[in-house]
Amino acid sequence: MNTDNKPQVFKDATDFKTQFCEECESIFSKTYDELNDFERYYALASLIAGKARNAKVDGENDEKQVYYFSLEFLIGPLLDNYLLNFGVRDIVKAGCEQLGTPLEELVACEADPGLGNGGLGRLAACFMDSMAALGINGNGNGMRYRYGLFRQEIEGGRQVEMVDNWLEHGFPWETRKNESAVVVQFGGQVVRHQDGERFWFTQEGGEKVKAVPYDVPILGYGAKKVNTLRLWSAEPATEDFDLDAFNSGDYAKAMKFRSDVEAISQILYPNDAGEHGRVLRLKQEYLFVSAGLQTILRTYEKKFGKRYGEKLWEHLGDHVSVHTNDTHPAMCGPELMRILVDEKRVDFDTAFNVARKTISYTNHTVMPEALEKWPIEVFRHLLPRLYMFIEEIDRRYRDTLPHDVEGWANVLSKTAILWDGQVRMANLSVIFAHSVNGVSELHTGILKASTLHEFYELRPDLFNNKTNGISHRRFLGNANPKYAKLICDAIGEGWLADANQLSQLEKYEDDPSFQEEFEKARRWSKERLAKYIFEATGTQLDTSMVFDVQVKRFHAYKRQLLNVFKILDLYNRILSDSSFSPRPTAFIFSGKAAQSYTFAKEVIRLINSVAEVVNGDPRVNDKIRVAFVPNFAVSSAQLIYPATDISEQISWAGSEASGTSNMKLMMNGAITLGTYDGANVEICDLVGQDNIKIFGLRTEEVDALRAAGNYWAWDLYNNDRIRLGRIIDELTDGTLAHLSGNFESIRDELSISNDHDLVLKDFYSYVDAWDELAQAYGDRRAWNKAAIHNTARSGYFSSDRTIREYARDIWHIDA
Ligand code: 26Q
Known part of the structure; x- marks a missing residue:
């Protein structure tokens, strides 16, 4: 099917085998037969990566360049996806078969780069895929963490964090670009210079870090476009030692400077709700922002310097869009101004207008405690010149805020950048952006109505919604080969x-x-x-059972605890009522908790304890089973989604900005059991009430309940000691203690802390909804119809649609 100008990668299986075997010999100086599976994978990946790098088919074009700034790109394994995008999966599969190692086995050798925490990082990766597929000049700008998100193991039911050494065996997709390294400066002093009328500032002293880019080619579907994901690594400038220490023979001290610099790109911060106050995190943010912008401006100047002359910088926003993924790259605004003003001699007002025309911002959270803030002292010390721009922008913002605006003082207290001794990054992001978007209809509504309400009143035109999407090629095409084939055969x-x-x-x-x-x-x-779960955990699942799945980060608001309560309720009901016979179901969980998030880690331990009790009890284990799949990552997710019957999306309404596993699961034909939260609302609109199960309080009801202040969770305990009360008792009465003890802190969360996440409040509505849905599974024909209907309606959730909307409304390009 090499119809248009697509490069022909392999003529046929024979041609593929020849090239593959040559690659084996050129990389390992051994024949294919002498290599182990990993080496074979590596050679195959190198061959494909080389083709991707060389496939710059349409070369340079003059269209706008989009730079997607994100501290996280959770790209996952690339090989199988690139074979799909090149359109050579069948040829390669056949060739590998003939050579004697099935393609699946080679694909399984690939490392899974964990360069992100979860939804936000995976979204960035899906966007890269879609930009390339749609022919947009999309450039990713991020960090090359030496160690990705920790690898999760389970010991005694507890999460144990291990180092993720993803580069150990090399990463064949990347190319180090020494010649594109730039210097990023931290600390030091600002010095004022004057020459007649003209004055300017420089930042002197401090530490100079070399940022070295590693480029990963991003191959679009159909191989018509290859973009670049540029990941930065921090290194000491080659000759940079603490010279005094070096000369006096204190080599340890001399080397420490070098490792302090390298630390900037050593680790990914593993808290998906913010880890405030760590200077190293601020350094990461500035490093990739500054290195990225320096590169952008250099490229732009080279290309358009002649055309625009004096007016060069005023046109930046016509040719470049800088998109900021959450507030992590919020320094893009002030840093762009700093470079324009200090280095390109652009005046302050022009620089601000250029920055605002160029930059746009996506918000991913409404929870106030997750909004990023930095103490002014820390910020100013690390980035003294940048801080001056922030201070001046904040001052001008305050000046220009109309004094007749209703509740002026309140508006200022909500919208100023500097407040309470802190730099508020969300406000910085909004003030520097020409577009602010949320990630689902509901979420954007909440931004307007509360999180960023005061900004919305002042500038309603800034705000827009861009409902998230996912790469349907990866999450259906690659992940679910049998269903994908069935779909291809049909349509x-x-x-x-x-x-x-x-x-x-x-x-x-x-x-x-x-x-x-x-x-x-x-x-x-x-x-x-x-099979995968059995090999990873020893837990045996019967595939005739319903597979009920909740896979995502562990967080109180996502309410994995509610799911556990339902399982315990089933367990208790089976034991106490011999006529009760629920639909046999395997409950599957997977996900990581931040190392420091004690409550979330206790919920993981609880799930493993429940699994131990339930799976080992012959009175119930033909009706319910529980499995916790360790180390949730893109690769294991791709095994889980296609096997799911029920998709658990049970965050309390108004808490999950969008969710994306809800989309991946519906696309694979799972039925959603969910609250009216995030993108679940839009799934419901698309598939219709008959093809989804919604339960629980709505956003307005949650708001009203919180406002009224009259929810007493413990009344629910006291009112029902038989069902709900019994479950709570089991947390501390030894029922679940065999693996590693009771769960007092979880009980405290429900009692002393009054159940902030409304687990008890939504319990009955949830259990009833599950019962009804599980019953419905019995009508196989109706169920399959609903499942296929979910897939049929899931096209809307392709990130291709999302990116088209970004291109049209925010970046102003045709796609
Ligand atoms: C911030 C400061 C310091 C350290 C860490 C962080 C940090 C890191 C990661 C803060 C937030 C994150 C990740 C957030 C995230 O993944 N949010 C999710 O984004 C998805 C894509 O839009 C949504 O679908 C989810 O609803 C949202 O929770």
Whole structure:
């Protein structure tokens, strides 16, 4: 199917085998037969990476460049995705088969770079995929962490964090670009210079860090476009030693300087709700912002210097968009101004207007405690010149805030950048952006109505919604090969380029033979997952059971605890009522908790304790099973989504900005059991009430309950000692203590802390909803119809749609 100007990568399986074997020999100086599986994988990845690097088919073009600034890019394994994008998966599969190692085994050798925490980092990776697929000049700008998010192991039911040495065996996709290194400066003093009328500032002394980029080619579907993900690594300038120490023979001290610099790109901060006050984090943020912007301006100047002459910088926003993923790159605004004013001699007002025209901002959280803030003292000390710009922008902002605005003092207290001795990064981001967007309809509504309400009143035109999306090629095409093949056989391959074509599946929802094939594909995926879980944990799952799945970061607001309460309720009901026979179900959890997040880690321990009790009890274990899959990552997620019947999306309404696993799961034909939160609302609109199960308080009800201040969680305990009360008692009465003790702190959360996350409040509505949904599974035909319907309606959630909207409304480019 090499129709248009696509490069022909392999003519056929024979051609592929020849090239593959040559690559083996050129890399390892051994023949294919002499290599182990990992080496074979490495050679194959190198071959494909080389082709991706060389496939700059349409070369330079004059269209706008988008720079997506994100501290996280959770790219996942690339090989299988690139084979799909090159359109050579079948040829390579056949070739590998003939050579004797199945492609799946090679693909399984690939490291899974954990360069992100969760949703936000994966979103950035999906956006890279979609920008390349749509032919947009999309450049990723991020950090090359030496160690990714920790690897999770479970010991005695507890999460144990291990170092993720993802680069240990090399990363064949990246190229180090020495010649593109730039210097980033920290600390020191600001010095004022004057020459007649003109004065300017420089930052003297402090530490100079070398930022070295590593480029990863991002291959678009159909291989018509190759973009670049540029990840920065911090290094000491080659000859940079603490010279005094070096000369006096204190080599340890001399070297310490070097390792302090390297520390900047050593680790990813593992807290997905913020880890405030760590200077190293601030250094990471500034490093990739400054290095990225320096590079952008250099490239831009080279390309447009002649064309625009004097007016060069005023046109920046016509040719460049800088998009900031949350507040982590919030320094883009002031840093762009600093470079323009200090180095390019642009005047202050022009520089500010250029910055604002160029920069846009996506918010990903409404929880006030997760909004990023830095103490002014820390900030000014690390970035003295940058701080001057922030102070001046804040001063001008205060000056220009109309004094007749209603509640002026309140508006200022909410919107100023500097407040209470802190730099408020969300406000900095808004003030420097020409566009502010939320990530689902509901979330954007909450930003307007509360989180950023005062800004919205002042500048309603800034705000817009961009409902998240996912790479349907990766999460359906790659992850679910049997279902993807079934879909291709039914409606052709067009959906890979255009996810809306999935709607053609509606014709087949009720078709018995399509349903039968759908069930077969699902069974295959469930067997594959069951095998993986058995090998990872020793837990045996019966694939005739319903697979009920909750996979995401552990967080109180996501309420994995509510899910556990439902399982304990089932357990108790089975034991106390011999006529009670729920639909046999395997409850599958996966996800990491931040090292320092004690409550979330206790919930993980609770799940493992419940698993131990339930799976080991022959009175119940043919009806319910529980599995905790360790080390949730893109690669294991791709095994889990296709095997899921019920998708648990149960955060309390108004807490989850969007969620994206909800989209990945519905696309794979899972039925959502969820609250009216984040993008669940939009899933519900798309599939209709009959094809989703919604329960629990709505956002307005949660708000009203909190405002009224009359929720007493413990009344629910006292009112129902038989069901709900019994579950709470079991947390501390030894029932679950065999693995490693009771769960007092979880009980305290519900009693002393009055159940902030409304687990008890939503309990009955949740359990009833689950019962009904699990019952519905019995009607296989109706269930399959609903499942296929979910896939058919999921095209909207392709990140291709999301990126088209960003391109049209925010970046102002055609795609
Ligand atoms: C901030 C400061 C210091 C250290 C760490 C951080 C930090 C790191 C990661 C703060 C937040 C994050 C990640 C947030 C995140 O993943 N949010 C999720 O974004 C998804 C994509 O929009 C949404 O679908 C989820 O609802 C949202 O929770």
